Amino acid sequence: MSKKTKKNKNTFFKQLSPNKIVKALWVLFIAGIVSITLIFILIGTGIIGYMPPIKDLENPIDKYASQVYSVDGQLLGTFSQDKNNRINSSYSDLSPYLVEALVATEDARYYSHSGIDIFALVRAVVKTGILQQSSGGGGSTISQQLSKQLYSPTAENVVERVLQKPIEWVIAVQLERYYTKDEIINLYLNKFDFLYNAVGIQSAAQVYFNKTPKDLKIEEAATLIGMCKNPSYYNPLRKNERTRGRRNVVLEQMYNADYITKQELDSLKQLPLVLDFKKVDHKDGLAPYFREYLRMAMNAKKPSKSNYASWQTEQFASDSLQWETNPLYGWCSKNKKADGSNYNLTTDGLKIYSTIDSRMQKYAEEAVEEHFSKELQPDFDREKKGRSYAPFSSSVAKNVDSLLLRAMKVTDRYRGLKNQGLSEKEILKEFKTPTDMKVFSWKGEIDTTMTPWDSIRYHKGFLRTGFMAMDTQTGFVRAYVGGIDFKYFQYDMVNMGRRQVGSTIKPYLYTLAMEEGMTPCDEMLHVEQVLITETGKEWRPRNASARRVGEVVTIKWGLQNSDNWVTAYLMKQTSPYTFARLLHSFGITGRIDPVVSMSLGTHDVSVAEMTAAYTAFANKGIRSNPIYVTHIEDMYGNIVATFTPKLDEVFGESTYVKMIDMLRGVVDGGTGSRVRRNYGITAPMGGKTGTTQNNSDGWYMGFTPKLSAGCWVGGEDRSIHFDRTSDGQGASMALPIFGLFMKKVYADPDLEYKQTDQFQSAKYSPCDRASDDDDVIDHQPVVIDKMFN
Numbered sequence: 112m113s114k115k116t117k118k119n120k121n122t123f124f125k126q127l128s129p130n131k132i133v134k135a136l137w138v139l140f141i142a143g144i145v146s147i148t149l150i151f152i153l154i155g156t157g158i159i160g161y162m163p164p165i166k167d168l169e170n171p172i173d174k175y176a177s178q179v180y181s182v183d184g185q186l187l188g189t190f191s192q193d194k195n196n197r198i199n200s201s202y203s204d205l206s207p208y209l210v211e212a213l214v215a216t217e218d219a220r221y222y223s224h225s226g227i228d229i230f231a232l233v234r235a236v237v238k239t240g241i242l243q244q245s246s247g248g249g250g251s252t253i254s255q256q257l258s259k260q261l262y263s264p265t266a267e268n269v270v271e272r273v274l275q276k277p278i279e280w281v282i283a284v285q286l287e288r289y290y291t292k293d294e295i296i297n298l299y300l301n302k303f304d305f306l307y308n309a310v311g312i313q314s315a316a317q318v319y320f321n322k323t324p325k326d327l328k329i330e331e332a333a334t335l336i337g338m339c340k341n342p343s344y345y346n347p348l349r350k351n352e353r354t355r356g357r358r359n360v361v362l363e364q365m366y367n368a369d370y371i372t373k374q375e376l377d378s379l380k381q382l383p384l385v386l387d388f389k390k391v392d393h394k395d396g397l398a399p400y401f402r403e404y405l406r407m408a409m410n411a412k413k414p415s416k417s418n419y420a421s422w423q424t425e426q427f428a429s430d431s432l433q434w435e436t437n438p439l440y441g442w443c444s445k446n447k448k449a450d451g452s453n454y455n456l457t458t459d460g461l462k463i464y465s466t467i468d469s470r471m472q473k474y475a476e477e478a479v480e481e482h483f484s485k486e487l488q489p490d491f492d493r494e495k496k497g498r499s500y501a502p503f504s505s506s507v508a509k510n511v512d513s514l515l516l517r518a519m520k521v522t523d524r525y526r527g528l529k530n531q532g533l534s535e536k537e538i539l540k541e542f543k544t545p546t547d548m549k550v551f552s553w554k555g556e557i558d559t560t561m562t563p564w565d566s567i568r569y570h571k572g573f574l575r576t577g578f579m580a581m582d583t584q585t586g587f588v589r590a591y592v593g594g595i596d597f598k599y600f601q602y603d604m605v606n607m608g609r610r611q612v613g614s615t616i617k618p619y620l621y622t623l624a625m626e627e628g629m630t631p632c633d634e635m636l637h638v639e640q641v642l643i644t645e646t647g648k649e650w651r652p653r654n655a656s657a658r659r660v661g662e663v664v665t666i667k668w669g670l671q672n673s674d675n676w677v678t679a680y681l682m683k684q685t686s687p688y689t690f691a692r693l694l695h696s697f698g699i700t701g702r703i704d705p706v707v708s709m710s711l712g713t714h715d716v717s718v719a720e721m722t723a724a725y726t727a728f729a730n731k732g733i734r735s736n737p738i739y740v741t742h743i744e745d746m747y748g749n750i751v752a753t754f755t756p757k758l759d760e761v762f763g764e765s766t767y768v769k770m771i772d773m774l775r776g777v778v779d780g781g782t783g784s785r786v787r788r789n790y791g792i793t794a795p796m797g798g799k800t801g802t803t804q805n806n807s808d809g810w811y812m813g814f815t816p817k818l819s820a821g822c823w824v825g826g827e828d829r830s831i832h833f834d835r836t837s838d839g840q841g842a843s844m845a846l847p848i849f850g851l852f853m854k855k856v857y858a859d860p861d862l863e864y865k866q867t868d869q870f871q872s873a874k875y876s877p878c879d880r881a882s883d884d885d886d887v888i889d890h891q892p893v894v895i896d897k898m899f900n
Contacts, residue, residue: 174192181465185469198314204324215361216361217256228252253296303315305318305342334354359379397469409443442743467739474590475592478578482851491574494834544563550599575602576604582818586756593607605718614712614802631878632877650708652678655673667773690709722821725819728771728774735757765879775797794853795870808824820849822849
């Protein structure tokens with residue numbers, strides 16, 4: 112540097128007096144303050160960065176999962192958007208340990224600042240930012256962390272994150288203006304994602320500890336709050352010891368904040384981290400088929416014929432009837448919120464109070480598993496073992512490949528490959544290429560290597576079921592099992608599936624005969640019956656046994672032993688058209704062909720319809736329609752819908768007395784007597800077994816004074832069945848599920864259903880004939896009926 116330059120520089124500094132330096136610093140300081148203030152004003156008005164509108168600040172979390180509760184107060188499951196299983200929780204629902212742990216760990220001066228903690232901010236800048244101390248602590252308040260969760264997208268780099276900070280400060284201050292401290296804590300805990308689809312503290316408490324937030328212990332609350340630092344790093348399921356260490360840090364902070372004593376701290380730190388982990392998945396938990404039915408029913412849209420294929424005419428008619436008569440069907444489309452929009456099952460935080468009893472649901476699922484895993488499936492596997500056509504019957508041995516090919520074409524895998532443009536030949540090659548997969552077994556899921564083609568055949572080898580139990584007087588559905596395992600077999604055999612009902616239809620025909628003046632004590636000659644069809648052909652039903660051929664038998668004996676000749680005799684006394692109308696009165700929907708063979712149960716009916724129909728036999732001729740939900744609340748606790756029992760009279764009181772006598776006879780000494788013999792049940796009850804041709808379907812319908820239950824068992828295809836009737840009849844396949852279920856129900860003293868319950872009394876005796884002044888339901892016969900009488 113030249114002497115001239117040095118001289119000029121020295122002259123410049125000599126000219127700067129202390130007063131000028133101070134004045135310059137003040138100018139810089141004021142300019143900085145003004146600039147920062149201006150920046151915050153621009154941020155606050157939304158000119159710089161993103162500032163949420165007032166409406167969003169007043170309702171920052173607008174997506175909550177809807178919850179389904181059992182009648183005994185248990186959470187059955189939730190409906191949520193993908194990875195957003197947030198359940199609305201109020202501050203009063205929180206354990207005080209949660210609040211204390213959060214404040215002590217994340218924001219010790221939470222109750223004394225207005226969104227920004229200046230002391231913590233300066234400390235973080237100096238210690239963490241300048242001195243690079245890892246223990247310097249963070250400067251973000253709970254309000255700032257909430258603003259980050261709500262409105263800050265994931266930053267790509269440090270610079271972007273630094274630029275986000277001032278915006279979060281402004282939003283934090285705004286949040287403090289709109290909410291109390293308690294509300295901000297509640298919002299924070301409702302928003303946080305605790306992994307495993309446990310979004311929000313309500314879901315987290317349920318997933319990790321199977322509890323509500325209010326019931327969390329100190330160490331459990333500390334564990335969840337510890338996860339807030341980094342849920343992936345402090346994952347209690349995968350990193351138990353690491354998370355336990357973080358939990359203990361939270362406990363120490365609670366001690367430092369005087370929330371717990373030194374003695375409590377020392378004892379709590381010694382505890383192991385014990386979880387009761389239950390991952391949230393709509394395929395898991397109690398009543399998955401029921402919850403899926405609710406989801407589909409409530410989300411249904413008004414049927415439009417243009418959305419149905421030509422072969423779905425009957426389905427369109429059924430859905431249209433549901434839309435008009437069932438308030439639960441299409442509920443979200445039929446009902447609107449205060450803002451005029453329709454309810455959304457996955458985001459509006461509804462509380463749906465179902466009629467399901469979690470204890471009875473558990474007993475029903477256990478009954479299915481016990482019967483299938485210990486007896487039914489092993490018996491079926493033994494029968495089919497070594498047979499080339501297994502699991503199908505020998506009658507379709509030559510068509511096995513075509514049956515499997517047809518099954519292949521309805522799989523998601525096939526549709527995916529088809530969408531990729533693969534030819535049929537290429538797709539078949541893919542299906543016959545071994546791959547790693549999980550398959551179902553009654554002993555638990557199996558990891559194996561198998562071709563998709565073989566997996567189709569393997570899973571078809573498992574028999575299926577549908578079971579439902581409902582209160583006879585109210586129609587409240589208490590248990591609903593749509594299949595053997597929802598993860599692998601999602602088709603619901605309670606409401607969606609319809610199968611031939613076999614002899615379980617006979618009580619309806621007997622009801623018609625009783626209505627028309629017959630009694631259980633009436634007699635007939637037990638010989639083969641011949642009926643003439645509309646086409647002029649003879650119909651001669653066969654009997655399963657040759658018992659009492661040529662003898663005089665009573666009508667009651669016919670039902671007690673499910674005798675086809677007695678049934679045909681009764682069919683002679685009426686017409687198919689009158690019988691079809693009566694079936695509709697019993698609540699049987701869909702097309703019913705009015706032919707004489709219908710008396711043996713040749714048409715398809717759902718388990719739900721059959722179970723509801725049988726309530727009339729226990730309820731003096733009054734049929735109860737199934738009720739699945741009692742009421743619905745919005746997220747604020749307001750009742751937005753109620754559902755009341757709907758009853759329909761099917762037949763009169765004198766017929767009730769006759770039918771009760773005969774159906775009790777089925778259980779006490781007929782085809783349903785295994786209920787007494789094998790399960791030791793002494794309660795008054797009636798029932799009816801049913802088996803269709805080739806043992807394709809096995810049914811049992813049973814009822815007590817207060818409960819009606821129906822069970823179907825069979826293969827996915829009608830060609831999958833037992834060859835031996837002794838194994839494939841309804842008394843062997845379906846009745847045991849009813850027996851096991853009722854035995855468990857009666858063994859529970861906390862349930863309202865007792866073995867001492869009695870059927871309603873009446874002024875008639877079974878063999879009394881109806882007089883002219885008795886109440887007899889008029890089924891309005893038409894002229895064409897006379898052709899068959």
